[in-house]
Amino acid sequence: MLNKEAIMSRCVELAYNAKGFTLTNPLVGAAVIKDNEAVYGIHEKYGFAHAEVNAIKNAGENVSGCELFVTLEPCSTYGKTPPCVEKIINSGIKKVYIGVLDVNPKHRGQAVNILRNAGIEVEYGILSDKCSLLIEDFIKYQTLKIPYVTLKTATSIDGKIACKTGHSKWITCDLSRELVHKMRGLSDVVLTGIGTVLADNPLMTDRRKDARRQPHRVVLDSSLKIDINANIVNSADISPVIIYTSEKADKEKLSMLSDKNIKVITVSDNAGMLDLNEIMHSLYDAGYMNIFVEAGSRINGSFFDNKLVDKLEAFIAPKIIGGKDAISSIGGAGIDNMEQALSFKDYNITKSGSDILISARLQDYTSCVVEFTKNYKAE
Template identity: 35%
Template sequence: MVDPSHMRAALALARRGLGNTWPNPSVGCVIVQYGQVVGRGVTQPGGRPHAETQALAMAGEAARGADAYVTLEPCNHTGQTPPCTEALVAAGVARVVIAGNDPDPRVDGAGIARLRAAGIEVVTGVLTAQADEMQAGFLCRVQHGRPLVTLKLATTLDGKIATRSGESQWITGASARAAAHALRGQHDAVLVGVGTVAADNPSLTCRIVGFRSTPVVRVVVDSHLRTRLTARLIATATTDPTWIIHRGGVPADRQEAFSTAGVRMLSVAGGERGVDLAAGLQALGAAGLTRVLVEGGAQIAAGLLRDGLVDRIAWFHAPGIMGGDGWPAAQAFGVTDLSAMPRFTRTSIRAVGDDMLTEFSRAA
């Protein structure tokens, strides 16, 4: 009999790794013998070792004849580590319970087939919806070639992000800012436009001690390399990874200066208003990123919304109204009919101090 509580435990383990395991998915694994958990594992930072080998190592001989609950189909190919299917076979597990299939062409059913060929019972489809939600970033990269995009907004009740003079610190309170740092910690990267860098000179780090073991990748969309070399993001690029997405044809000496500072440069095609954002996201996906949190500014938000590239929204509302003089969360992006307006489905709402956090997913 399959016990869904063990899969829920494996999913909880996997959620701990979000933001730390790219380019690999964060997977959880629980080994159960006679109803007792004898091994637990989660994908380690950088994507290896994998969850199954971690759990099997903890279980030791107790894994023989046991059940393995895994949030994603075990890999069946040799990369920097041997296949997890072979580790499960060698350990002598009797049954593998899987939440979701892995659409990676190197796996995609081959892991299940290998386990069954070895005489191991395989049960699939246990808490699949929950697993797909947790693995949405990895699935997006495999299926669409780009990371999952979450647009984070911190605004007044009427959707303003700054006063007419540009003052924005702080619209929301300390609790909301702490929650925003937690969001950073659950994503592979944080992305902003060059205008946000010029106005705020941000660090874009996750400043919750012990929240994650690897630094967040900071990504700047800067079509013509206008970012100052003295900006915090550039000055700290050797310790906290910083990438710049830019158009081709920018001066070679500027590219060299950023590269010398430790910045990774990603050249993509130009669009109507600078960088082609779809191409930029494809470049991030090719580099292995699975989950990107977009934090600013209004031009980037408008471009992503216009091009249908926002998958989720995390919207912090402060209990204040600024009026028409304030800067909007998104610049105009050509919506003239209601039918053309991007629509989202609310998935959660909760109080964060004096503010409210509402989360949305793109409507089907």
């Protein structure tokens, strides 16, 4: 007898391997049950075949009478590829198990109805919690029209990111820093501030030997203080660089940056702080779904003040820095009383070499998807 949850769980697990490559498409995993064996497929890359098509192909095409598992309701409209429902119907699949239904209300349930009208049995809501978490970034991107934001901090046990002198290399261990590089590589964009660029002259790339892709880089620089020969400026050939600045930016430097293939975008500012909401909408319009924030106290605080942080990756080293003038990880306006403190929806605590990593979700975009999948009544 099939263990439906185990098969769907494996579909989810494999789908994560395409993280960073599907761009604005969701991560999706699928499996064809043929000769009592599960043959898997995932959506590997934006513009390429979807998971269902790959699973059918991997099963050897002759899948008439077989069953299909898929983490997300199959597409029913033409896009970069033909609709998957056509492939499923034409292949002779007899039953389809779906994790969660389409996020878009215009398409939600369409595939279910099309498949059933074609005589294919459909069951949905299989392991919906895991399947919805797989596409949490996609849910936010589709519903709120702004990117999903993960913010990383690396602190001492007393919450400091640098000594009072500004010295910060290194608080966390080698393994933690390598993991940060992996997180960069899984993101569409790494975002930082001019303070970090001036202090550390970073590249903000994934420098692991087995790095499969490089994130685009974004710098927030309201006065365009960036050095024209900064590492991030001189590495635009590695991956694109965008600088957000204000109207008061030096026009001559703007032209010099443009000559180095740096894209400079002007947005509103207030007392030297760029409008983060405007920037998020700009990044959405540019097709970026996942933003990884690696910045200093001020920008971190602004992201929290604007309620833009969806996930926190907090590395904590077993060190104490101390000092009232040492820099804390999160600045900004802060709160007035404990009732206003941000709480986690859920979190995991793991060891990272000599450090601790707390991975916490601050927002929940999945429960609504689980709910409408559970309550959907097919036509």
